[in-house]
Amino acid sequence: MRPLILASASPRRRELLAQAGFTFEVRAADIDETRHAGEQPMDYVRRLALEKAQAIAARNPGAVVLGADTTVVLEGEVLNKPVDRDDAERMLRLLSGRTHQVHTGLAVVGGSGHQSHVETTDVVFRAIAEEELTAYLASGDPMDKAGAYGIQGYAARWIPRIEGDYFNVVGLPLAAVVRLLGTVSSEYGER
Numbered sequence: 001m002r003p004l005i006l007a008s009a010s011p012r013r014r015e016l017l018a019q020a021g022f023t024f025e026v027r028a029a030d031i032d033e034t035r036h037a038g039e040q041p042m043d044y045v046r047r048l049a050l051e052k053a054q055a056i057a058a059r060n061p062g063a064v065v066l067g068a069d070t071t072v073v074l075e076g077e078v079l080n081k082p083v084d085r086d087d088a089e090r091m092l093r094l095l096s097g098r099t100h101q102v103h104t105g106l107a108v109v110g111g112s113g114h115q116s117h118v119e120t121t122d123v124v125f126r127a128i129a130e131e132e133l134t135a136y137l138a139s140g141d142p143m144d145k146a147g148a149y150g151i152q153g154y155a156a157r158w159i160p161r162i163e164g165d166y167f168n169v170v171g172l173p174l175a176a177v178v179r180l181l182g183t184v185s186s187e188y189g190e191r
């Protein structure tokens with residue numbers, strides 16, 4: 001059986017993939033995540049997912065490798081992980097009271113060539129109160145997350161509804177992952 005490898009350092013992705021019934025190994029891919037000039041957000045997350053998967057596949061011949069990358073887009077502006085507290089505050093003030101998109105790129109490398117997919121979820125934010133903003137920034141939760149928030153934590157209080165896959169917002173759209181891996185599912189570790 002070919003081993004499945006998740007090319008990610010994200011504990012959330014690891015938990016989600018296990019939740020969906022896969023057995024796999026984890027290897028973090030360290031790639032340059034800079035966006036190319038003029039690159040569209042959906043092209044950007046697809047490229048990064050592919051580069052993460054390819055980097056790990058090159059060192060693990062014979063494995064099936066899954067890469068993913070998540071970003072937040074507000075009216076055309078890409079919001080990745082904040083660089084510091086002020087950047088997180090800037091992002092949360094932008095998101096407050098507006099609807100944005102979360103895109104996750106997925107790529108599977110190994111077997112016959114590679115396949116990729118981009119999943120999009122619309123996320124509605126109500127207005128964030130000043131005291132909520134202060135408390136959330138002090139918690140540190142925004143710092144390792146695209147758009148400076150995690151729907152799975154305190155920020156859930158600002159989100160009355162979404163349109164699309166919840167798991168996509170957390171970082172790994174499981175139904176799409178199963179579909180993408182489906183073509184080779186008999187060859188690697190699905191429980």
Ligand SMILES: Cc1cn([C@H]2C[C@H](O)[C@@H](COP(=O)(O)OP(=O)(O)OP(=O)(O)O)O2)c(=O)[nH]c1=O
Nearest residue numbers: 008009010069070145146149150151169170171
């Ligand atoms: C919007 C949002 C993002 N996130 C997270 C998912 C991703 O882990 C992170 C976006 O950063 P990514 O660069 O996609 O992933 P990562 O650096 O955490 O892991 P790796 O590159 O090794 O796979 O933001 C949440 O956990 N909740 C949310 O609501």
